[in-house]
Amino acid sequence: MQEAILLDGVSKRFGDKTAVDNVTFSIEAGSIVALLGPNGAGKTTVISMMLGLAKPTAGNVRAFGQSPNKRATRKHYGVMLQQVSLPPKLRVRELVNLFRSYYDHPLDTSTLLKMADLEEHEKKEAVKLSGGQQRRLQYALAMAGDPRIVFLDEPTTGMDVTARRSFWENLRAFAQQDGRTIILTTHHLEEADAIADRILLMQNGRITADGTVDEIKLQAGNRYVAFMAGPQVQSDAIAGLPYVAHAQWSGRHVRIRTKRPDDVLRAAILRNLDVSHFEVSQGHLEDAFVSLTEASAAEEGGTNQ
Structure with missing residues (x-):
């Protein structure tokens, strides 16, 4: 299986603070990986380095064997961040077409609107959509370039149960096409439990657990x-x-x-x-998450004494 993302001995320091500490892992193309951890664990910094928005202090980051700083690499990315402001005045279809114009081989506008379930709202001003509809629009914008890797940060915030279920079904279908890769962060652990092929658990800038959902539950030992x-x-x-x-x-x-x-x-x-x-x-992923993060924190405390 082709390697989509590689982090090799990656560290990131901000002054005296070490946000990411000697992290190594690879992500296979075609997989759905959830990067989880408590606030301040280093997830955002890792994502920023994978996106090429930040450079590691030490180590290397590669996407399909290339630096994520290169445009040739980034054109294969789709990114859906948690905090996004939509421009005023533009209607939904207009905004989708604007983002499509940034790519050499974009998906069809009608396809994107259908994927986001926004066909009935295409003439509506984007900023006047409901919170859940705006998240679905942001998903359509992330998919505009027909990406090989999609980064999703808290993607279903604001969505109701029905919209959330439809969103994940759409993502599963996308991941099955031609080795597409999905990397997500979420505080809705039941979602990661349901969709992720693999869990990477971070704490204090390190990877403290890595495996399938069932393996993570077994590692927790409960x-x-x-x-x-x-x-x-x-x-x-x-x-x-x-x-x-x-x-x-x-x-x-x-x-x-x-x-x-x-x-x-x-x-x-x-x-x-x-x-x-x-x-x-074996319990839920949330149970394992709490157990493993508590154990890691206790171990860290003991080490620092």
Whole structure:
């Protein structure tokens, strides 16, 4: 598989602050990669270097084997940033056509409007669109040049559930075409859970976890037992079960974090607790995210002592 992006020993310092610390990874063409991490982890700086907007202090960044600073490389990029101001007065179709004019081989205007589900709004002034519609327009602008790599920063902010689902279905279809690559950052971890082939987790300027969604969940080392507790079951009875790291109640629904789910279930049954509708899982990506970032922070704190 062709390599779309390569970071080799990349660091970025701003004065005395190290924003990115000796990061190395490659991204295969045709993959969907989610770059995740808490605020200040270094994600934005990494994206800026991949886009050629910032130069690394040390190491190398390559896109299809070339520097991202070159126009020949950037013409294959599509970028959808979180904070974007649309120009006033221009209508939707006019703005799409303006962006198409920047590229040698742009996608057809009608195709872009359809991809963004804006066909009925093409004559509307862009700045008068709703928040979710403006995000979809920004997506159409990012796709105008028929890019080989698309960078998406919080892409579904402002979209309702239906628009969000349609957006991800469209992205999946795009990624299946001719080795197209998608790199996204998002705080909606359920989206990364649903669409990403691979997760890169950053913290304190370093990559702290790298793998598929299932691999990241396994790396976190937690399992989850969920069940419905009868009306007589009290919280102290659940807390008293062996190997319960944390128990979360939602009404009578109980969700337990544990490293030994079989032992938790066995104890609940042997103690004749009124519980039913059992479910055992690796949890959600958000669970793994919290667990791994907490572990990394604890390790960092111990190292600095």
